[in-house]
Amino acid sequence: MERKRTRTVDVGGVGIGGGNPVRVQSMCNTDTRDVPGTLAQIGRLAEAGCEIVRLAVPDDKAAAALSTIRAKSPVPLIADIHFDHRLALAAIKAGMDGLRINPGNIGDEAKVDTVVRAAQERGVPIRIGVNGGSLEKDLLHRHGGPTPQAMVESGLRHVAMLERRNFTDIKISLKTSSVLNTIAAYRLMAERVDYPLHIGVTEAGTLVRGTVKSSVGLGILLWEGIGDTLRVSLTHDPVAEIGVAYEILRSLGLRHRGPEIIACPTCGRTEIDLITLAEQVEEALRGVEEVFTVAVMGCAVNGPGEAREADIGIAGGRGLGIIFRKGEVVRKVRGDNRLLPEFMKEIEAFLRERRS
Template sequence: MSLRPWRDITRRQSRQIMVGNVPVGGDAPVTVQTMTNTLTSDAKATIAQIRRCEEAGVDIIRVSCPDVESTAALKQIVRASRVPIVADIHFHYKRALEAADAGAACLRINPGNIGSSDRVREVVNAAKANGCAIRIGVNAGSLEKDLLEKYGEPCPEALVESALDHIKLLQDHDFHQFKVAVKASDLFLAVAAYQQLAEVVDCPLHLGITEAGGFVGGTVKSAIGMGSLLWYGIGDTIRVSLSAEPEEEVRVGFEILKSLGIRNRGVRVISCPSCARQGFDVIRTVQALEERLQHIRTPMSLSVLGCVVNGPGEARETDIGLTGGGNGKHMVYLSGVTDHTVSSADMLEHIVKLVEAKAAEIDAADEARAAA
C-alpha cells in the first residue's frame, strides 16, 4: 500500500493494443503523441520535424495523408522515423490502403466516413495484413449529420454514440486492434464524453482537448481537461493540441504526466515565483536551467528557490536543491541535505553539472540492478 494514498491514481483497466512496437493500454505507460504540421509530401521537412519531436521524447507521431503524394512519401518517412507513425486519413479509403502498405503503424480513421461496408472491409484487411492498429477519431466539430439532428447539438451522448457506431463497424469485420478518441474543444464536453465512453468500452482511449489554442492558453486548457481525466484514471495515450511547434506539444504532454506522477521523464523543476526576498534572479535562472537540461531523460527532481523561507523545506524533498542566500552565496542541497555553497557567477553551470552527474549516477544504478 502506498504511504501516501491521497496521491494514488487507480487506472481504468483497458485491453492492450500495439502501435508498432509501442504498447498502448493495459499496464503500459501512458504514451505521448504529437502530429507533424509540415506537408507530408515533403519527406525531408517532415523527417526533420519528427527528429525534433524524438529529441523531446515523443512516443508516437501522427502525419496527415490527404493525397496520394503524401502516402507516396510515407514509406521514406516511416523508414526514417524511430517511433511509430500514425497515418491520418479522413475520407478517401484508398489513402488508408496506401498508408498501410507504406508501413504506417496505425491508421486514424472514422470507419463511417470511409464509405460502404466493402470499403471498410478493404481497409480492415489492409490493416490486418500490415499489422496496423486503427484509431477511431470522433470530434465534436465533425459529428455525423444524423446525430446532430437527433441531439440538436454536440453533446457527450452524441460523441459516445458516434464512437460506438464506428467501433461496431470494425468489430463486424472482426477487427479489435483499435483505440478511440472523443475529442472536443469544449473541455467540459470532452471530459464528460470520455467519462461516459470509459464506462461502456474496454479499448484504450486516446485523450485530447482538440483545437485547444495557443501555447499558454492551450496548455492550461489541456492540462485541466486531460489532467482531470488522467487523475480519474482514464487515458492510455495523449496528444496536446497547440498552435505551436509539435515538439512543444510533447514537452507539455510530459509535464502533465509528471505533475500527476503518472510518468516521470527528465528533470522535474520545483521553483518559486520569486519576490523581493530572492537572492538571485529566479525567473531567468529557471528559464536557463529548463533550456540547458532538456537533454536529460532520467527522472529526477530539482528545486530552485530564491530565499530560505520555503527553500530548505522544498530542498529536503528533491534530488538537488538550490536556495538563495546573502552576499551572492547560495546553498546547494544534495539528496535533501545541505552540502555546500555556490556563488551567483558559478551557479548556473554548477547546477547543470550536478544534475548531469546525478543523472549518470541514477542510470548506472539502474543498469547495475538490471544486470544483477
C-alpha cells in the same frame, strides 16, 4: 487510483491499454511531403519522449512520402486519413503502424471492406477519431448539437462498422474543444466499451490556455482511471506538447520522465534573476531522462531548508549562490554569471555518481 482495464492494441511494438503505461503521442505540423523537415521534427519529438507520432496524409504526394519517412523514423507512425480510402491503402502499403480514420467517411461499403481487409492482413490498428466539430448531420439534428451523447453515438456507429467485419484492433478518441463535454463523452464511452481510449482536448489553444485546458480535462479523466494514451493539443511547437503531457502524468503519479524542477515563485526578497535562471536550468536539462528533483530557489538563507527534499538545488542571493544536496550545502559560488555553469557542473557530477 484504479485504471479502467482495457484490451491491448499494439502500435508498431508500443502497447496501448491492457495495463501498459499511458502513452504519450503528438502530431507533426510539417508538410508530410517535406521528408527531411518531417523527419527532423519526428526526431525532436522522439528525443523529448514522444512514443507515437501522427502524420497528416492529405493527398497522393504525401502518401508517396510515407515509406521513406517510416523507414527512418525512430518511433511508430500513424497516418491521419480523411475521406479517401486510397490514401488509407497507400499508408498501409507504406508500412505505417496505424490509421486514424472514421470508416464511415472513406467511401461505400466495398471501400471500407478493402481498407479493413488490408489492415487485418498487415496487423495495422485503426483509431476511430470522433471530433465534435465534424459529427454526422443526423446526429447533430437528433441530439441538438455536438453533445457528449452524440459523440459517443458517432463513435459506436463506426465501431460497429469495423466489428461487423470482425475487426477489433481499435482505439477510440472523442475530442472537442470543450473541457466539460470532452470529460462527459469519455465517461460515457468508458462505460460502453473496453477498447483503449485516446484522450485529448482538441483545439485547446495557445501554450498557456491549451496547457490549462488539457491539464484540467485530461487530469480529471486520468484520475478517474480513463485514458490509455493521450495528446496535449497546443497551437505551438508540438515538442512542447510532450513536456506538458509528462508533467500531467507526473503530477498524478502515473509516469515519470526527466527531472522535476522545483522553483519558488519569487518575491520582494529575491536578489537574483531567478526567473531566467530557472528557465535556463530547465532548458539545459531538457534532454535528460533520469528522474530526480532539482530546486532553483531565490533565497540563499532559507532556500536550502525550504527545498531540503530536492536531490540537488541552488539558492541565490546578491552575488552569491549556494549549491546544496538534500538541504546540505555542497559549496558556494560567487558572481551571478557563474551560477548556471557551476550548477550544471554539480548536476553532471551528481548524475555520474548515480550512473556509476
